[in-house]
Amino acid sequence: MKFAVLSTSLDPESRSAWLCNLAAAQLRAQGHEVTHLDLRAAPLPPFDNDQGPQGCYAHPQTGVYHRAIREADGVFLGVPVYNWGLGSGVKALVELTGSSDAARGLHGAWFDRPVTFLVSGGLDHGYLSHGAFAFGLMVDFRCVVNPHFVYATSAHWAAPGVPGDWLRERLNRTVDRGVDLSARLMGRDYASVWEL
Numbered sequence: 293m294k295f296a297v298l299s300t301s302l303d304p305e306s307r308s309a310w311l312c313n314l315a316a317a318q319l320r321a322q323g324h325e326v327t328h329l330d331l332r333a334a335p336l337p338p339f340d341n342d343q344g345p346q347g348c349y350a351h352p353q354t355g356v357y358h359r360a361i362r363e364a365d366g367v368f369l370g371v372p373v374y375n376w377g378l379g380s381g382v383k384a385l386v387e388l389t390g391s392s393d394a395a396r397g398l399h400g401a402w403f404d405r406p407v408t409f410l411v412s413g414g415l416d417h418g419y420l421s422h423g424a425f426a427f428g429l430m431v432d433f434r435c436v437v438n439p440h441f442v443y444a445t446s447a448h449w450a451a452p453g454v455p456g457d458w459l460r461e462r463l464n465r466t467v468d469r470g471v472d473l474s475a476r477l478m479g480r481d482y483a484s485v486w487e488l
Contacts, residue, residue, distance in 0.1 A: 293474060295319050296364035298357070299330040300381035301372040301412070306332070308412035310453045311442055311463065312370035315410060318467045319368075327360040331381045339387035348388055358389045361401035366408065366474030368467070373413035373421040382425070390433060402433035403484045406477055408470035409441040410463075419443050434484035436477060440469040 297319070299312040309330060316328040337351045348354065361367060372379040389401045407429055409422050422441070429435040448459040455463060 293365040293471070293478070294325045294363060295327070295366050295368060295471075295474070296360040297326055297328045297368045297370070298360070298385065299328075299332070299370040300385055301370065301379055302332055302381055303372065304332070305452070306370075306372065306412070307444065307446065307449065308370040308372045308410060310449070310455075311410040311412060311444065312368065313453065314455065314463055315368050315370075315467050318464065319471070322471070324471070327364070329357060329360055331385070336384055336388055339384050339391070341391065349391075354388060357385060358401045361389055361405060364405060365478055366406040366470055367402075368408045368410055368470060370410040371412070371422060371425075373411060373418045376418065376421050378422055378425050386429070400433060400486070402429060402435055404434050404436070404477075404480065404482075406436045406438060406470065406474045408438040408466060408473075410466070411441060411443045413443060413445055416445060436473065438466070438470050438473050440466045442466050 297312050297316040299309040301308045316326050319326045334353050334356065336353050336357065337348045340348050343349055369382065371382045386402065391400060409426065411422050413421060426437045430437055442463050444459050448456050450456045
């Protein structure tokens with residue numbers, strides 16, 4: 293299968309990016325095709341909905357992210373938590389790739405995608421900080437959000453990029469269940485569109 297692993301933190305020492313690195317490696321080891329994109333290495337412009345030649349849709353990375361999401365059998369979304377919500381990178385990503393631009397033939401890339409969250413937070417009680425964002429993906433784009441997700445704080449890492457035992461097991465299980473969900477949803481004979 294084909295998966296998009298998208299790291300949306302801009303932090304140079306991003307722990308959610310470490311989660312994405314590990315998830316991408318696990319998926320590749322299982323024989324899946326992986327497009328792994330990181331907003332730090334492949335940045336996107338702020339979303340301005342400008343459909344002109346200098347607007348956000350004309351940015352060279354727009355098509356890269358849009359295609360990775362649209363063509364994926366499942367998306368793994370690495371996100372940081374700030375102030376009880378997700379970081380601005382993921383919001384800009386969804387605003388840009390979820391929008392439609394008829395002039396360029398773009399249609400929202402997120403429709404019907406299975407999405408698995410890989411979340412990094414500072415405190416244990418921020419465990420459900422991605423909930424409102426996940427609900428938005430379900431309502432706007434009919435995404436199927438994996439109920440199995442990772443929420444990790446700094447305490448769950450043995451060393452930079454090296455998960456502790458609990459986190460390793462949780463991440464492995466989450467990735468496997470994300471693959472299983474995506475496999476079960478392949479071949480659906482419908483495609484969702486914008487609707488109330």
